Structure formats: structure tokens, C-alpha cells
Amino acid sequence: MRFQQRKAVVCLISIIALSGCQPNASPASTSAQAEHPAAPQPSPAAAHVTYDGPFGLRMGLSPAEAKAAIPSLEESDQGQGIYRASSVPVPHPDFESYSLLFSQKSGLCKIVAIGKDIQSGDTGYEVRSAFDALDKAITSKYGKGKKYDFTSERYDSPEFWMMHLLKKNRTLAKLWSTEEGSNLTSNLDSIALEAGATDMSTGYLVMRYEFQNMPDCVAEGEAEKNKGL
Known part of the structure; x- marks a missing residue:
């Protein structure tokens, strides 16, 4: 008898526990839910704007259009139509900042990507290796270009490579253009890669x-520079 009573109590407890999980909750439970409503869900993030040119941009964008794609874009005090940003729609890990030049007449006309610091020894091996890697990537996309690798110093000893680069007596650069036989797309006129220190x-x-x-951009820059003459 005691066993049957004990079993009945266990069954009753189980039924009560299960009933609390059913859709028809008690008024007290409904009241508690009303007092503590679920937190609102965040709205979906704004669409990521990208274009089909370098770094996800394209020729002719207005500053406002570029700003929509690059929230960090800010006007620079370096000159008319120059803007700077810490990122772009499609960034590259080797670069830490970007400058954009706009024409009032025809929009975005130039993009400059400034690379991260490269710690290097006297011979510049690390700088040259990073240069070669980007050279290979650009060449694979746009075809051949013309490389410039020389020094104006009389003594071109390897241990002075970084010193010559710092003093601008060493040139390590490459140019891609239609004149050099490159296959440029996206309304590009030229691409240049250059090392500095x-x-x-x-x-x-x-x-x-x-x-x-x-x-x-060149014409507008000249007009701005010479307007006081």
C-alpha cells in the first residue's frame, strides 16, 4: 500500500513538472513573461558596398559614394580632393592605410595604398621579398610590366642597400601600363609598386x-595651385 501511494506521489510530481512546459502556461507564468519581455533582436547589418575595381572601388566614384563603401573615409588637409581611410571594401593585408584622389568633374581618379612597416636588415632582403611577392600577384592579374631596380650611388655594395633606399639613392619599383604591354582592366591607366624606407x-x-x-585630377590640381598667380 505504501509502495502504491509513493508511486502515485512520484507520478503526480512528474505530471506537474511536465505541465509547466506545455504551451498553455499558468496566468502567473504569463504575467511574468509580460513583465520581462524577450530582448529585441538586432537589425541586420547594412549591405557591404563593393565595386569591381582595385580594393573594391572603381573609377568615377564621388566622395559620397566612396564614403558609403568606406565608413572610415575622411577628407585630408593635404590638398584638394584628397581623402584618407584606414580600410577599403576589399583590403589587402600588406597595407595599413589608403589615400583616394577625387576630381570634382569625374570622381575617383587615383588610389594610393600605403604598406605596413617591414623590418629589414642592411641588405633589404625582407623589403625585396615583400616587393617580389606583390610583383608576382599583380603580374599574374595584369600581365607584364617594367621593373626599375638600380642605384645612383657609385658603390653598390649589398650592405648599403637600405641606406641607399632611405636616402632615395636606390630605386626599386615596377610600372604596369598599356605602353608596357600590361592587360589593364577596370578603366585603369597605370599601376605602380614602389619600395621606400x-x-x-x-x-x-x-x-x-x-x-x-x-x-x-591633374588639371584641377594645377588650377588650384596656380589660382593665386
């Missing part, structure tokens, strides 16, 4: 993309 042990790379509307 900030001190004897720190180098960096710079990439420049110029679009076919670059003459508009």
Missing part, C-alpha cells in the same frame, strides 16, 4: 592605381 631598418611598399580620368 623610414629608417635604416624599416621599409615599406606603396601601390598606386591611376584611372583613365587622372588628367582631370
Whole structure:
């Protein structure tokens, strides 16, 4: 008898526990839910704007259109139509900042990507290796270009490579253009890759993309520079 009573109590407890999980909850439970509503779900993120040109941009974008694609884009005090950003729609890991040049007449005409610091020894091996890697990547996409690798110093000893680069007596650069037989797309007029140095042990790379509307930017820049004459 005691066994049957004990079993009945266990069954009753089980039924009560299960009933609390059913859709028809008690008024007290409904009241508690009303007092503590579920947290609102965050709205979906804004669509990521990209274009089919370098770094996810394209020729002719207005500053406003570029700003929509690059939230960090800010106007620079370096000159008319120059903007800077810490990222772009399609960034590259070797670069840490980007400068964009706009024409009032025809929009975006130039992109400059500034590379991260490259710690290097006297011979510049690390800088040259990073240069060669980007050279290979650009060449695989746009075809051949013309490389410039020389020094104006009389004594071109390997241990002075970084010193010559720092003093701008060493040139390591490459140019892609239709004149050089490159297969440029996206309304590009030229691409340039160049090595530089900030001190004897720190180098960096710079990439420049110029679009076919670059003459508009040049003309407007000259007009602005000479307007006070």
C-alpha cells in the first residue's frame, strides 16, 4: 500500500513538472513573461558596398559614394580632393592605410595604398621579398610590366642597400601600363609598386592605381595651385 501511494506521489510530481512546459502556461507564468519581455533582436547589418575595381572601388566614384563603401573615409588637409581611410571594401593585408584622389568633374581618379612597416636588415632582403611577392600577384592579374631596380650611388655594395633606399639613392619599383604591354582592366591607366624606407631598418611598399580620368585630377590640381598667380 505504501509502495502504491509513493508511486502515485512520484507520478503526480512528474505530471506537474511536465505541465509547466506545455504551451498553455499558468496566468502567473504569463504575467511574468509580460513583465520581462524577450530582448529585441538586432537589425541586420547594412549591405557591404563593393565595386569591381582595385580594393573594391572603381573609377568615377564621388566622395559620397566612396564614403558609403568606406565608413572610415575622411577628407585630408593635404590638398584638394584628397581623402584618407584606414580600410577599403576589399583590403589587402600588406597595407595599413589608403589615400583616394577625387576630381570634382569625374570622381575617383587615383588610389594610393600605403604598406605596413617591414623590418629589414642592411641588405633589404625582407623589403625585396615583400616587393617580389606583390610583383608576382599583380603580374599574374595584369600581365607584364617594367621593373626599375638600380642605384645612383657609385658603390653598390649589398650592405648599403637600405641606406641607399632611405636616402632615395636606390630605386626599386615596377610600372604596369598599356605602353608596357600590361592587360589593364577596370578603366585603369597605370599601376605602380614602389619600395621606400623610414629608417635604416624599416621599409615599406606603396601601390598606386591611376584611372583613365587622372588628367582631370591633374588639371584641377594645377588650377588650384596656380589660382593665386
